[in-house]
Amino acid sequence: MSFVSVWEQHDFTAVARTIAAKTDADARGALARARARQILTLDDLAALLSPAAAPWIEEMAQLSHRLTVERFGPTIQLYAPMYLTNVCANICTYCGFSAQNRIPRKALDDREILTEADALAALGLEHVLLVTGESSRYGTAYLRRALRLLRPRFPSLAMEVQPLAEADYAALAGDGLSTVLVYQETYDPAVYPLHHLKGPKADMRHRLDTPDRIGRAGLKKIGLGALYGLSDWRAESWFVGLHLRHLERTFWRTRTSISFPRLRPHEGQGITPTPFGEGELVQAACAFRLFSPEVELALSTRESGRFRNHAFRLGFTSLSAGSKTNPGGYAAEPGSLEQFATDDQRSPAEVAAFLRQQGYEPVWKDWDATYDGAGTERGPRSEGGGQKSEPRGRGPGAGETPDGSVATAAHHDGTAPAAR
Protein backbone atom coordinates (compact mmCIF):
# COMPACT_ATOMS: atom_id res chain seq x y z
CA MET A 1 0.00 0.00 0.00
CA SER A 2 1.36 3.43 -0.90
CA PHE A 3 1.53 6.18 1.66
CA VAL A 4 -1.15 8.22 -0.09
CA SER A 5 -3.62 5.42 0.71
CA VAL A 6 -2.51 5.50 4.35
CA TRP A 7 -2.73 9.30 4.53
CA GLU A 8 -6.22 9.32 3.02
CA GLN A 9 -7.50 7.27 5.97
CA HIS A 10 -6.82 10.13 8.39
CA ASP A 11 -8.45 13.54 8.57
CA PHE A 12 -6.00 16.31 9.52
CA THR A 13 -8.50 18.31 11.58
CA ALA A 14 -9.74 15.22 13.41
CA VAL A 15 -6.14 14.28 14.24
CA ALA A 16 -5.55 17.77 15.66
CA ARG A 17 -8.68 17.39 17.81
CA THR A 18 -7.61 13.94 19.03
CA ILE A 19 -4.22 15.27 20.06
CA ALA A 20 -5.77 18.24 21.87
CA ALA A 21 -8.02 15.87 23.84
CA LYS A 22 -5.17 13.74 25.20
CA THR A 23 -4.94 13.65 28.99
CA ASP A 24 -2.19 13.61 31.57
CA ALA A 25 -2.80 9.86 31.99
CA ASP A 26 -2.33 9.35 28.25
CA ALA A 27 0.99 11.21 28.32
CA ARG A 28 2.22 9.34 31.42
CA GLY A 29 1.20 6.02 29.88
CA ALA A 30 3.11 6.70 26.67
CA LEU A 31 6.16 7.79 28.65
CA ALA A 32 6.00 4.65 30.81
CA ARG A 33 5.87 2.43 27.72
CA ALA A 34 8.84 4.26 26.24
CA ARG A 35 10.78 3.81 29.49
CA ALA A 36 9.98 0.08 29.31
CA ARG A 37 11.42 0.04 25.76
CA GLN A 38 8.05 -0.94 24.29
CA ILE A 39 7.20 0.01 20.72
CA LEU A 40 4.99 3.08 20.89
CA THR A 41 1.80 3.35 18.87
CA LEU A 42 0.61 6.33 16.85
CA ASP A 43 -1.82 6.96 19.70
CA ASP A 44 1.17 7.20 22.07
CA LEU A 45 2.79 9.64 19.66
CA ALA A 46 -0.36 11.77 19.78
CA ALA A 47 -0.16 11.85 23.58
CA LEU A 48 3.51 12.87 23.57
CA LEU A 49 2.80 15.67 21.10
CA SER A 50 -0.20 16.94 23.05
CA PRO A 51 -0.47 19.87 25.45
CA ALA A 52 -0.98 17.24 28.17
CA ALA A 53 2.67 16.19 27.75
CA ALA A 54 3.97 19.67 28.60
CA PRO A 55 4.59 18.85 32.31
CA TRP A 56 6.59 15.79 31.21
CA ILE A 57 9.00 17.47 28.81
CA GLU A 58 11.96 17.15 31.20
CA GLU A 59 11.35 13.39 31.55
CA MET A 60 10.83 13.03 27.80
CA ALA A 61 14.07 14.89 27.14
CA GLN A 62 16.09 12.75 29.56
CA LEU A 63 14.74 9.54 28.08
CA SER A 64 15.23 10.84 24.54
CA HIS A 65 18.86 11.56 25.36
CA ARG A 66 19.38 8.10 26.90
CA LEU A 67 17.79 6.27 23.97
CA THR A 68 19.86 8.26 21.49
CA VAL A 69 23.15 7.57 23.25
CA GLU A 70 22.26 3.88 23.57
CA ARG A 71 21.59 3.63 19.84
CA PHE A 72 24.04 6.09 18.30
CA GLY A 73 26.64 6.68 21.00
CA PRO A 74 27.68 10.21 21.98
CA THR A 75 28.12 11.21 18.37
CA ILE A 76 26.79 13.91 16.06
CA GLN A 77 27.11 13.82 12.28
CA LEU A 78 28.11 17.09 10.61
CA TYR A 79 27.08 18.01 7.08
CA ALA A 80 26.52 21.06 4.91
CA PRO A 81 24.27 21.83 1.95
CA MET A 82 25.64 22.66 -1.48
CA TYR A 83 23.05 24.63 -3.45
CA LEU A 84 23.46 23.82 -7.14
CA THR A 85 20.72 26.04 -8.57
CA ASN A 86 17.98 28.43 -7.51
CA VAL A 87 16.02 27.95 -10.74
CA CYS A 88 12.50 26.79 -9.84
CA ALA A 89 9.25 26.24 -11.72
CA ASN A 90 7.08 26.34 -8.59
CA ILE A 91 5.42 29.18 -6.77
CA CYS A 92 5.66 28.48 -3.05
CA THR A 93 4.56 31.30 -0.78
CA TYR A 94 7.32 30.71 1.76
CA CYS A 95 10.47 30.50 -0.37
CA GLY A 96 12.91 33.03 -1.79
CA PHE A 97 13.46 30.90 -4.90
CA SER A 98 9.75 30.94 -5.78
CA ALA A 99 9.23 31.33 -9.53
CA GLN A 100 7.44 34.68 -9.24
CA ASN A 101 10.32 36.33 -7.37
CA ARG A 102 12.38 38.52 -9.70
CA ILE A 103 15.81 37.36 -8.60
CA PRO A 104 18.94 36.53 -10.59
CA ARG A 105 18.76 32.82 -11.38
CA LYS A 106 21.86 30.73 -11.18
CA ALA A 107 22.86 27.13 -11.89
CA LEU A 108 26.39 26.03 -11.13
CA ASP A 109 28.40 24.71 -14.06
CA ASP A 110 31.02 21.96 -13.73
CA ARG A 111 33.82 24.35 -12.83
CA GLU A 112 31.70 26.10 -10.20
CA ILE A 113 30.58 22.80 -8.68
CA LEU A 114 34.21 21.79 -8.26
CA THR A 115 35.04 25.20 -6.81
CA GLU A 116 32.30 24.75 -4.24
CA ALA A 117 33.53 21.21 -3.56
CA ASP A 118 37.03 22.53 -2.83
CA ALA A 119 35.62 25.13 -0.45
CA LEU A 120 33.51 22.56 1.43
CA ALA A 121 36.38 20.10 1.60
CA ALA A 122 38.62 22.85 3.02
CA LEU A 123 36.06 23.24 5.81
CA GLY A 124 36.60 19.58 6.66
CA LEU A 125 33.23 18.37 5.44
CA GLU A 126 32.82 14.90 3.92
CA HIS A 127 29.04 14.70 3.98
CA VAL A 128 27.32 17.06 1.54
CA LEU A 129 23.63 17.62 0.88
CA LEU A 130 23.01 18.76 -2.72
CA VAL A 131 20.05 21.14 -2.97
CA THR A 132 18.25 22.55 -6.01
CA GLY A 133 15.06 24.35 -6.86
CA GLU A 134 12.58 22.27 -8.80
CA SER A 135 13.07 22.60 -12.55
CA SER A 136 13.08 20.07 -15.38
CA ARG A 137 15.97 22.04 -16.89
CA TYR A 138 18.10 20.81 -14.00
CA GLY A 139 16.67 17.35 -13.64
CA THR A 140 18.18 13.90 -13.54
CA ALA A 141 20.86 14.43 -16.22
CA TYR A 142 22.20 17.54 -14.45
CA LEU A 143 22.09 15.81 -11.07
CA ARG A 144 23.90 12.72 -12.37
CA ARG A 145 26.61 14.92 -13.81
CA ALA A 146 27.01 16.71 -10.47
CA LEU A 147 27.22 13.39 -8.62
CA ARG A 148 29.91 12.09 -10.94
CA LEU A 149 31.93 15.26 -10.36
CA LEU A 150 31.53 15.14 -6.60
CA ARG A 151 31.64 11.43 -5.89
CA PRO A 152 35.46 11.20 -6.00
CA ARG A 153 35.68 13.98 -3.39
CA PHE A 154 32.94 13.15 -0.89
CA PRO A 155 32.13 9.71 0.50
CA SER A 156 28.64 10.77 1.59
CA LEU A 157 26.27 12.49 -0.83
CA ALA A 158 22.64 13.31 -0.12
CA MET A 159 20.08 15.28 -2.12
CA GLU A 160 17.11 17.51 -1.48
CA VAL A 161 15.71 18.07 -4.98
CA GLN A 162 12.48 17.85 -6.94
CA PRO A 163 10.46 14.62 -6.71
CA LEU A 164 11.67 12.17 -9.35
CA ALA A 165 10.61 8.88 -10.87
CA GLU A 166 11.73 5.63 -9.28
CA ALA A 167 14.06 4.86 -12.20
CA ASP A 168 15.72 8.27 -11.81
CA TYR A 169 16.36 7.63 -8.13
CA ALA A 170 17.86 4.25 -9.00
CA ALA A 171 20.16 5.89 -11.56
CA LEU A 172 21.27 8.49 -9.02
CA ALA A 173 21.96 5.75 -6.48
CA GLY A 174 24.18 4.12 -9.08
CA ASP A 175 26.14 7.37 -9.29
CA GLY A 176 26.81 7.33 -5.54
CA LEU A 177 23.77 9.01 -4.01
CA SER A 178 22.94 7.47 -0.63
CA THR A 179 20.18 9.68 0.79
CA VAL A 180 17.22 11.68 -0.47
CA LEU A 181 15.36 14.19 1.68
CA VAL A 182 11.89 15.19 0.59
CA TYR A 183 9.90 17.36 2.94
CA GLN A 184 6.15 17.24 2.52
CA GLU A 185 5.97 20.86 3.77
CA THR A 186 2.44 20.24 5.11
CA TYR A 187 0.24 17.16 5.43
CA ASP A 188 -2.82 19.39 5.79
CA PRO A 189 -4.84 19.14 2.55
CA ALA A 190 -6.66 22.39 3.33
CA VAL A 191 -3.40 24.32 3.69
CA TYR A 192 -1.20 22.68 1.04
CA PRO A 193 -2.87 24.40 -1.96
CA LEU A 194 -2.71 27.80 -0.23
CA HIS A 195 1.11 27.69 -0.30
CA HIS A 196 1.80 25.78 -3.51
CA LEU A 197 0.18 27.98 -6.08
CA LYS A 198 1.72 26.85 -9.33
CA GLY A 199 4.03 24.23 -10.77
CA PRO A 200 4.47 20.47 -10.33
CA LYS A 201 4.68 20.83 -6.57
CA ALA A 202 0.99 21.75 -6.50
CA ASP A 203 0.32 18.01 -6.89
CA MET A 204 0.23 17.09 -3.20
CA ARG A 205 -0.34 13.38 -3.74
CA HIS A 206 2.64 13.00 -6.03
CA ARG A 207 4.82 14.50 -3.33
CA LEU A 208 3.26 12.29 -0.63
CA ASP A 209 4.27 9.18 -2.56
CA THR A 210 7.82 10.33 -3.32
CA PRO A 211 9.42 8.61 -0.30
CA ASP A 212 7.88 5.31 -1.49
CA ARG A 213 9.56 5.75 -4.88
CA ILE A 214 12.86 6.50 -3.13
CA GLY A 215 12.49 3.38 -1.00
CA ARG A 216 11.65 1.17 -3.98
CA ALA A 217 14.71 2.54 -5.81
CA GLY A 218 16.92 1.21 -3.01
CA LEU A 219 18.39 4.41 -1.56
CA LYS A 220 20.08 3.89 1.79
CA LYS A 221 18.25 6.64 3.66
CA ILE A 222 15.00 8.62 3.27
CA GLY A 223 14.51 11.95 5.00
CA LEU A 224 11.10 13.31 6.00
CA GLY A 225 9.88 16.57 7.45
CA ALA A 226 7.15 19.16 7.64
CA LEU A 227 7.83 22.85 7.20
CA TYR A 228 6.71 24.13 10.58
CA GLY A 229 4.75 27.34 10.48
CA LEU A 230 2.23 26.38 7.81
CA SER A 231 -0.34 24.49 9.89
CA ASP A 232 -0.89 23.00 13.35
CA TRP A 233 2.51 21.69 14.44
CA ARG A 234 1.16 18.86 16.59
CA ALA A 235 -0.92 17.34 13.80
CA GLU A 236 1.89 17.91 11.27
CA SER A 237 4.25 16.00 13.56
CA TRP A 238 1.77 13.17 13.99
CA PHE A 239 1.52 12.82 10.20
CA VAL A 240 5.31 12.81 9.94
CA GLY A 241 5.18 9.95 12.47
CA LEU A 242 2.54 8.19 10.38
CA HIS A 243 4.75 8.54 7.32
CA LEU A 244 7.79 7.35 9.26
CA ARG A 245 6.03 4.24 10.54
CA HIS A 246 4.84 3.45 7.01
CA LEU A 247 8.40 3.66 5.68
CA GLU A 248 9.88 1.70 8.59
CA ARG A 249 7.49 -1.15 7.90
CA THR A 250 7.62 -1.04 4.11
CA PHE A 251 11.34 -0.40 3.61
CA TRP A 252 12.73 -1.92 6.77
CA ARG A 253 16.28 -2.06 5.41
CA THR A 254 16.32 1.66 4.68
CA ARG A 255 17.39 4.21 7.28
CA THR A 256 15.15 7.17 7.97
CA SER A 257 15.64 10.71 9.19
CA ILE A 258 13.46 13.61 10.24
CA SER A 259 14.34 17.29 9.99
CA PHE A 260 12.62 20.27 11.59
CA PRO A 261 12.66 23.14 9.11
CA ARG A 262 10.64 26.10 10.24
CA LEU A 263 9.85 29.30 8.50
CA ARG A 264 12.75 31.72 8.22
CA PRO A 265 13.09 35.21 6.74
CA HIS A 266 13.38 35.14 2.93
CA GLU A 267 13.01 37.19 -0.23
CA GLY A 268 9.38 38.04 -1.01
CA GLN A 269 8.11 37.01 2.40
CA GLY A 270 4.54 37.79 3.26
CA ILE A 271 2.93 35.03 5.30
CA THR A 272 2.38 34.80 9.02
CA PRO A 273 3.69 31.51 10.41
CA THR A 274 1.63 29.40 12.78
CA PRO A 275 3.30 29.10 16.20
CA PHE A 276 6.24 26.70 16.52
CA GLY A 277 8.85 27.90 19.00
CA GLU A 278 11.95 26.25 20.39
CA GLY A 279 9.99 24.52 23.16
CA GLU A 280 7.66 22.98 20.60
CA LEU A 281 10.59 21.85 18.47
CA VAL A 282 12.09 20.07 21.49
CA GLN A 283 8.78 18.41 22.33
CA ALA A 284 8.40 17.18 18.74
CA ALA A 285 11.98 15.87 18.59
CA CYS A 286 11.70 14.03 21.90
CA ALA A 287 8.33 12.56 20.90
CA PHE A 288 9.87 11.24 17.65
CA ARG A 289 12.81 9.71 19.52
CA LEU A 290 10.53 7.90 21.98
CA PHE A 291 8.34 6.79 19.06
CA SER A 292 11.30 5.53 17.00
CA PRO A 293 14.67 4.88 18.66
CA GLU A 294 16.15 4.19 15.19
CA VAL A 295 15.21 7.37 13.33
CA GLU A 296 17.89 9.98 12.80
CA LEU A 297 17.01 13.54 13.80
CA ALA A 298 18.64 16.59 12.21
CA LEU A 299 18.90 20.15 13.50
CA SER A 300 19.91 22.77 10.95
CA THR A 301 21.58 26.17 11.02
CA ARG A 302 18.14 27.73 10.69
CA GLU A 303 18.27 27.56 14.48
CA SER A 304 20.49 29.73 16.67
CA GLY A 305 23.81 28.55 18.05
CA ARG A 306 22.47 29.14 21.57
CA PHE A 307 19.54 26.82 20.97
CA ARG A 308 21.55 24.17 19.12
CA ASN A 309 24.16 24.12 21.89
CA HIS A 310 21.45 23.19 24.38
CA ALA A 311 19.17 21.05 22.24
CA PHE A 312 21.61 18.84 20.33
CA ARG A 313 21.86 16.28 23.15
CA LEU A 314 18.07 15.80 23.40
CA GLY A 315 17.78 13.21 20.65
CA PHE A 316 19.42 14.74 17.60
CA THR A 317 21.97 12.80 15.58
CA SER A 318 23.12 15.34 13.00
CA LEU A 319 23.79 19.05 12.69
CA SER A 320 24.42 21.09 9.59
CA ALA A 321 27.33 23.48 10.02
CA GLY A 322 28.72 26.47 8.17
CA SER A 323 25.74 26.34 5.79
CA LYS A 324 25.28 28.64 2.80
CA THR A 325 21.84 28.53 1.19
CA ASN A 326 22.70 30.16 -2.13
CA PRO A 327 24.17 28.55 -5.25
CA GLY A 328 27.90 29.18 -5.22
CA GLY A 329 27.63 30.49 -1.66
CA TYR A 330 30.90 29.03 -0.40
CA ALA A 331 33.22 30.29 -3.13
CA ALA A 332 31.87 30.32 -6.70
CA GLU A 333 29.36 33.17 -6.29
CA PRO A 334 28.97 34.21 -2.65
CA GLY A 335 26.74 37.17 -3.54
CA SER A 336 23.87 35.17 -5.04
CA LEU A 337 20.49 35.21 -3.32
CA GLU A 338 20.08 32.78 -0.43
CA GLN A 339 16.98 30.60 -0.10
CA PHE A 340 16.54 31.61 3.52
CA ALA A 341 18.65 33.23 6.23
CA THR A 342 20.59 30.91 8.51
CA ASP A 343 21.09 31.75 12.18
CA ASP A 344 23.99 29.68 13.53
CA GLN A 345 26.94 31.13 11.59
CA ARG A 346 29.71 29.08 13.24
CA SER A 347 32.15 27.19 11.05
CA PRO A 348 32.11 23.37 11.03
CA ALA A 349 35.40 23.39 12.97
CA GLU A 350 33.83 25.60 15.67
CA VAL A 351 30.77 23.36 15.93
CA ALA A 352 33.03 20.28 16.10
CA ALA A 353 35.16 21.87 18.83
CA PHE A 354 32.05 22.62 20.84
CA LEU A 355 30.82 19.04 20.49
CA ARG A 356 34.17 17.66 21.66
CA GLN A 357 34.04 19.96 24.71
CA GLN A 358 30.67 18.40 25.51
CA GLY A 359 32.03 14.85 25.31
CA TYR A 360 30.59 14.16 21.88
CA GLU A 361 32.39 12.79 18.83
CA PRO A 362 31.79 14.80 15.64
CA VAL A 363 31.34 12.40 12.71
CA TRP A 364 32.25 13.88 9.35
CA LYS A 365 30.68 11.44 6.96
CA ASP A 366 27.69 9.16 6.79
CA TRP A 367 28.97 6.36 4.55
CA ASP A 368 32.56 5.51 3.78
CA ALA A 369 33.30 5.20 0.07
CA THR A 370 34.66 1.69 0.62
CA TYR A 371 31.13 0.62 1.58
CA ASP A 372 30.14 1.15 -2.05
CA GLY A 373 33.36 -0.23 -3.42
CA ALA A 374 34.37 3.29 -4.48
CA GLY A 375 37.40 5.35 -3.55
CA THR A 376 37.87 9.04 -2.97
CA GLU A 377 40.71 11.29 -3.92
CA ARG A 378 40.79 12.87 -0.51
CA GLY A 379 44.01 12.62 1.45
CA PRO A 380 44.48 12.86 5.24
CA ARG A 381 42.75 15.85 6.72
CA SER A 382 44.19 18.56 8.82
CA GLU A 383 43.28 19.11 12.46
CA GLY A 384 40.82 21.96 12.73
CA GLY A 385 39.29 20.97 9.46
CA GLY A 386 38.19 17.79 11.16
CA GLN A 387 39.64 14.36 11.63
CA LYS A 388 38.90 11.13 9.93
CA SER A 389 35.70 9.72 11.30
CA GLU A 390 35.79 7.05 13.92
CA PRO A 391 33.07 4.53 14.66
CA ARG A 392 30.10 6.02 16.40
CA GLY A 393 30.76 5.00 19.99
CA ARG A 394 28.63 4.17 22.96
CA GLY A 395 28.65 5.43 26.49
CA PRO A 396 25.62 5.79 28.71
CA GLY A 397 25.75 9.12 30.41
CA ALA A 398 28.09 10.66 27.88
CA GLY A 399 27.11 14.11 26.81
CA GLU A 400 25.22 14.83 29.98
CA THR A 401 25.69 18.06 31.83
CA PRO A 402 27.62 17.84 35.11
CA ASP A 403 24.43 17.68 37.14
CA GLY A 404 23.05 14.88 34.99
CA SER A 405 20.37 17.10 33.50
CA VAL A 406 19.97 17.02 29.75
CA ALA A 407 16.82 19.02 29.37
CA THR A 408 18.01 22.60 29.75
CA ALA A 409 16.84 23.32 26.23
CA ALA A 410 13.35 22.31 27.28
CA HIS A 411 13.19 25.62 29.14
CA HIS A 412 12.68 27.73 26.11
CA ASP A 413 11.64 31.24 25.64
CA GLY A 414 8.50 30.18 23.80
CA THR A 415 8.93 33.02 21.36
CA ALA A 416 7.10 32.96 18.09
CA PRO A 417 9.02 31.54 15.14
CA ALA A 418 10.91 33.96 12.99
CA ALA A 419 8.88 35.25 10.11
CA ARG A 420 10.07 33.86 6.87
Ligand code: SF4
Ligand atom coordinates in the same frame (compact mmCIF):
# COMPACT_ATOMS: atom_id res chain seq x y z
S1 SF4 B 1 10.40 25.56 -1.72
FE1 SF4 B 1 11.45 24.42 -3.34
S2 SF4 B 1 9.89 24.13 -4.90
FE2 SF4 B 1 9.14 25.79 -3.60
S3 SF4 B 1 9.88 27.68 -4.58
FE3 SF4 B 1 11.42 27.04 -3.08
S4 SF4 B 1 12.91 25.87 -4.24
FE4 SF4 B 1 11.04 25.97 -5.46
